Amino acid sequence: xxxxxxxxxxxxxxxxxxxxxxxxxxxxxxxxPLPIRAEFRFDAGAPAVITVEFSAERGPSFIWxxxxxxxYRGLTAMSGCGDVRMWPALPRERPSSWLLxxxxxxxxxxxxxAAPLARWLDATYLITPAEMEMDGLNWDGFLxxxxxxxxxxxx
Numbered sequence: 001x002x003x004x005x006x007x008x009x010x011x012x013x014x015x016x017x018x019x020x021x022x023x024x025x026x027x028x029x030x031x032x033p034l035p036i037r038a039e040f041r042f043d044a045g046a047p048a049v050i051t052v053e054f055s056a057e058r059g060p061s062f063i064w065x066x067x068x069x070x071x072y073r074g075l076t077a078m079s080g081c082g083d084v085r086m087w088p089a090l091p092r093e094r095p096s097s098w099l100l101x102x103x104x105x106x107x108x109x110x111x112x113x114a115a116p117l118a119r120w121l122d123a124t125y126l127i128t129p130a131e132m133e134m135d136g137l138n139w140d141g142f143l144x145x146x147x148x149x150x151x152x153x154x155x
Contacts, residue, residue, distance in 0.1 A: 022113055023036070024037075026108055037054070040052050047128035048067060048134070049066070050065070066084055067080075067084075074087055074099070084101055085100045096111050097117075
């Protein structure tokens with residue numbers, strides 16, 4: 001069942017979903033997983049985007065902003081293109097999905113436990129259903145930013 005067709009009642013907008021902290025495996029090569037911490041955060045003010053902070057025991061952490069729908073779809077099918085892709089892993093003891101992040105600076109493949117992420121995403125869809133994600137967007141400002149040259153002075 002798609003999240004926006006859920007028979008559960010939507011929570012009030014004043015409620016929030018606490019961050020989800022998961023141990024995920026970063027694949028350094030075909031045989032070497034490195035356990036790291038991933039914290040998923042939902043902001044009802046920008047519900048279409050999930051902020052994920054990856055923190056290794058040693059070294060700097062890094063933050064990615066990933067579409068909520070991409071994460072949801074990636075639990076059951078290939079999702080995304082370009083810099084962010086997600087797809088289910090082959091069936092195993094612990095259901096999981098692969099999350100691939102690419103940029104000019106980094107390429108990283110993570111194995112993410114599917115069940116806790118699915119439950120957490122379900123909770124975010126109770127706060128803001130998919131069909132309401134864009135309701136709070138300032139369309140005039142968004143379009144003005146697209147059309148106007150940000151370096152040009154406004155009149």
